[in-house]
Amino acid sequence: MQEIKLSGFGGQGIIMMGMILGKAATLYDNKYATLTQSFGPEARGGACSAQLIISETRILYPYLTAPDILVAMSQEAYEKFEPTLKDGGILILEQNLVKPHNHEGRVREFAIPATRIAEGLGNRMFANMVMLGFVCAVTGVVPKEALVKAVKDTLPARVLEKNLTALEQGYQQGLAQLEQKR
Amino acid sequence: MQEIKLSGFGGQGIIMMGMILGKAATLYDNKYATLTQSFGPEARGGACSAQLIISETRILYPYLTAPDILVAMSQEAYEKFEPTLKDGGILILEQNLVKPHNHEGRVREFAIPATRIAEGLGNRMFANMVMLGFVCAVTGVVPKEALVKAVKDTLPARVLEKNLTALEQGYQQGLAQLEQKR
Numbered sequence: 386m387q388e389i390k391l392s393g394f395g396g397q398g399i400i401m402m403g404m405i406l407g408k409a410a411t412l413y414d415n416k417y418a419t420l421t422q423s424f425g426p427e428a429r430g431g432a433c434s435a436q437l438i439i440s441e442t443r444i445l446y447p448y449l450t451a452p453d454i455l456v457a458m459s460q461e462a463y464e465k466f467e468p469t470l471k472d473g474g475i476l477i478l479e480q481n482l483v484k485p486h487n488h489e490g491r492v493r494e495f496a497i498p499a500t501r502i503a504e505g506l507g508n509r510m511f512a513n514m515v516m517l518g519f520v521c522a523v524t525g526v527v528p529k530e531a532l533v534k535a536v537k538d539t540l541p542a543r544v545l546e547k548n549l550t551a552l553e554q555g556y557q558q559g560l561a562q563l564e565q566k567r
Numbered sequence: 568m569q570e571i572k573l574s575g576f577g578g579q580g581i582i583m584m585g586m587i588l589g590k591a592a593t594l595y596d597n598k599y600a601t602l603t604q605s606f607g608p609e610a611r612g613g614a615c616s617a618q619l620i621i622s623e624t625r626i627l628y629p630y631l632t633a634p635d636i637l638v639a640m641s642q643e644a645y646e647k648f649e650p651t652l653k654d655g656g657i658l659i660l661e662q663n664l665v666k667p668h669n670h671e672g673r674v675r676e677f678a679i680p681a682t683r684i685a686e687g688l689g690n691r692m693f694a695n696m697v698m699l700g701f702v703c704a705v706t707g708v709v710p711k712e713a714l715v716k717a718v719k720d721t722l723p724a725r726v727l728e729k730n731l732t733a734l735e736q737g738y739q740q741g742l743a744q745l746e747q748k749r
Binding site: 395400404407408410411412417418419420421422423424444539 | 606
């Protein structure tokens, strides 16, 4: 079982990332998945988070206790959720939007300038796809083929090509960073 | 505690309805709420559902067992989820998209042509707002003022006016139907 926390601010496509990862895992990788949002004072001011659980078996309790993987696309999200990340977990940051503290080997850290890359493709709305490709490469939480199928399932045809390009760029950066850390 | 199942097909704004209701309950009505999506084969072909729980106290187990309220905006969703609705529960249908069976007094049934009303406002994308207003009136699950604040929180300013008009039309239809049934 893998617990994944996705976080940032409204409009970054955080929930969409969760839905696509969930579909990839269930429809195209034979797993079970649930996606949960809890609301509270943090829903004010545009903060946004979702919890995805991916499991080999039926999920009986879909609340995260401590995520294995944390994706933080805003400083606020990072500050709030980093302390909950499991020791040895994977921390994935929006490089230009989050300035991390020193984690001193507690977690494995990756960062990508997803928004800037998306802007290079013509629209910052692709940032979530860049991030999704990156997450796929560095965590292996779903196979890339499953992810591509889920994106094709979810997005309208007219925006598909650019989104898949964004996904691919994020994926390649992820592979390159993994290679470097070896 | 109230359990609400929202269902239909992709593009109807089902998840958005859940988010707005969740925000209304938590930020503007002092409750707790969780919104959960489970993925599975039903995520193929555009079916879409979400489970919202609204509670006076912290929610420890966010899975629906049997919803108190079912909103079905497609025939497929209706067929699938109606049997899970609690006895005495509230069934809310998209009138032109769902042809119900005879429920013989098992549940209280309401229906609104949300999509047609939305088209009358210029865009079928407002159907979820019409439905949201209707749900608010017939169930009282959140106060109308809280719902309006949550809509204002969630949607960009340039589309707000039409969405609030849609919400109001759904709400008024709901009140009228309640009156009739008295």
